[in-house]
Amino acid sequence: MRTLSIIILSLLxxxxxxxxxxxxxxxxxxxxxxxxxxxxxxxYEALTFTGIYRHQWFGxxxxxRTGMFNVVAPLSQHNAVLGMAMSYDLIGIxxxxxxxxxxxxxxxxxxxxxxxxxxxxxLEYGRINWDMADPADVGDPLLGSGMxxxxxxxxxxGLTLHSRAWYVGVSIPRLLKNHLxxxxxxxxxxxxxxxxxxxxxxxxxxxxxxxRVRPGVLMSYNPSAPLDLGVDLSMLxxxxxxxxxxxxxxxxxxxxxxxxxxTQWKLGMGYDFTVSALNQYSNGTAEIMLEYSLDRATDGTxxxxxx
Numbered sequence: 001m002r003t004l005s006i007i008i009l010s011l012l013x014x015x016x017x018x019x020x021x022x023x024x025x026x027x028x029x030x031x032x033x034x035x036x037x038x039x040x041x042x043x044y045e046a047l048t049f050t051g052i053y054r055h056q057w058f059g060x061x062x063x064x065r066t067g068m069f070n071v072v073a074p075l076s077q078h079n080a081v082l083g084m085a086m087s088y089d090l091i092g093i094x095x096x097x098x099x100x101x102x103x104x105x106x107x108x109x110x111x112x113x114x115x116x117x118x119x120x121x122x123l124e125y126g127r128i129n130w131d132m133a134d135p136a137d138v139g140d141p142l143l144g145s146g147m148x149x150x151x152x153x154x155x156x157x158g159l160t161l162h163s164r165a166w167y168v169g170v171s172i173p174r175l176l177k178n179h180l181x182x183x184x185x186x187x188x189x190x191x192x193x194x195x196x197x198x199x200x201x202x203x204x205x206x207x208x209x210x211x212r213v214r215p216g217v218l219m220s221y222n223p224s225a226p227l228d229l230g231v232d233l234s235m236l237x238x239x240x241x242x243x244x245x246x247x248x249x250x251x252x253x254x255x256x257x258x259x260x261x262x263t264q265w266k267l268g269m270g271y272d273f274t275v276s277a278l279n280q281y282s283n284g285t286a287e288i289m290l291e292y293s294l295d296r297a298t299d300g301t302x303x304x305x306x307x
Contacts, residue, residue: 027254027270027287036198037171039118039158041083042104044072046295057282062092079106097125113163120156152178168201196222212236251276266291
């Protein structure tokens, strides 16, 4: 009998519709745009450290678990910002990791507009542990043999135009079509063959001095899968508490809460309610985020990286 790990591996890397999900997903993508667009490194105005942990699909054996740590450092005298990100993703019998360095340049335009241009370089790591496969599946064409650790480089680019009240961006975080996984059997297991294009936009609407509403959208497209769409709506109370909801097309509804513990610390939590066919096996997905920033501004949550 097949293990659920093998089923998950098949879904993630064999079905065309699932390939659009090859990049790690985050419930709180509003607060983690660096994962999708390197130009948004330029949205940070102070040295900032961010950690995120995500446990996907509770109750499903071998379901994805993802961790990410970001460091962003503005170079104020040069209109530039540097970023570094490290992440890992565990899915069934596969392990992947990334180390990414990003650079963004800030171009100041008339009308209080800014155009952010960003580049990134990534070293990707992949490994499949076939020892975890079900021995009953020996001879299955999906299973490889003699697998080794794989290291591949990649590059990304993005642009973002924004004011204090809105932003719109486009990016290709993986320009190279690398094969991160390749088996030695008759059927290859491949990841990274898709060059996805991301588009994103967000707005900040002030309803009263202590209440703001922020709608946002994130889209991704590749020629081998339908359009992937996520929308969210968050509300900011007293410049302290954010409560939001999100929806990813044919995947999940999500609830989001973020609280500003102090002028430097922020804590965020999210929970996904699965609406896809996996909902009969999964009890949902949980995510937690912790951020520390040297930005002491009292309006620090009124910035494009928060909506």
